[in-house]
Amino acid sequence: MGSLRQLQVVTQVESMVIGTATFPRIGLVNQVAKWPASACQASSEPSRGNTSWDPVQHQVQCIIILFASSPTHAVPMSHSCMEHSLHLAVGHILSHITPMHTEKKHHTGKYSEDDESLPNVLASDNGSAIILHALHKLLGLIKQVHVIHRIYYLHSYIFQIRKSPQAHAFFRQMCCEVKDPELELKLFVQTQWASMFDCLDWALTLQMVHTYTVWQDNVLTQSQAVKQSTQLADDSKDVPPLCNKKYSEF
């Protein structure tokens, strides 16, 4: 493999400074694939033309062509898909605050299995330590359930609106009445972490300005479509009643 000093790359970059050393015709980054190694060897600056980069097909195959003493000694290198790792990290957060996580834990009984510190506490044979440990776990559990409960409220409300065409039409009517944009309430999909952001963002756009008045006095309180629809949906003849529930409970 050639050293960095011998790097010659395949982008428009002609020179680059790293630290105190200057590397002529530097290197690199042919994220790839529309420019295979063979093409790169044939031309140090391949024409990109109008072909766009396909992130789905190419992002994982980022290849660095290291030209050693001659272009024929190109060494491809691969790396992890960091976009995918981003999804995993966000997924870790969501998995601890969504209702499905609670149900999963409840079914598998993982609360006790995951408690790695419990055997040490029990081994100490100290009654107060055991009680404090139990209280600490209980407080953590309450906090977690509290967050999940709040997400569940929003999730179930959006689900009910989307499930019924009549309720959906009624919601749109309410949007018109309070002069809110006629937007769809987006549902959070467990397998798409970004849908949580969309779900909250659109819910806020549609009505949540009201709460801003508590925090910021200068924000207008004019979009209360959700509030109005929940108050009137139960009395409306156009919206079918829910089973053992009322819209106002949301």
Next chain:
Amino acid sequence: MKVGHRICILFALQHIDYQQEPATVQQSFSTSHDPAVWQTIPVLEFLQWMWGTMANTPRFDDLMDAIGYGLENMHKWYHKTKDTDTYFICLGQCS
């Protein structure tokens, strides 16, 4: 306004921030015309800093544990960038 309803609103306002950062990062990685590898290290460092700050902010007390789990996972993947010189070399492209 119902209490539960209001709680939902507060919660949405609270969550929109920590969800917005990764969504922005996702967009920067998904550029369809230019390579984005050079953005990997700066973007991951910024996201870790942002989540770390949020985890230590009283406003996100309820989410501290959840953000901690995400941050821990992000640390793991950030250290994976040491496995190859790709990301470091690509930093030159931003200059």
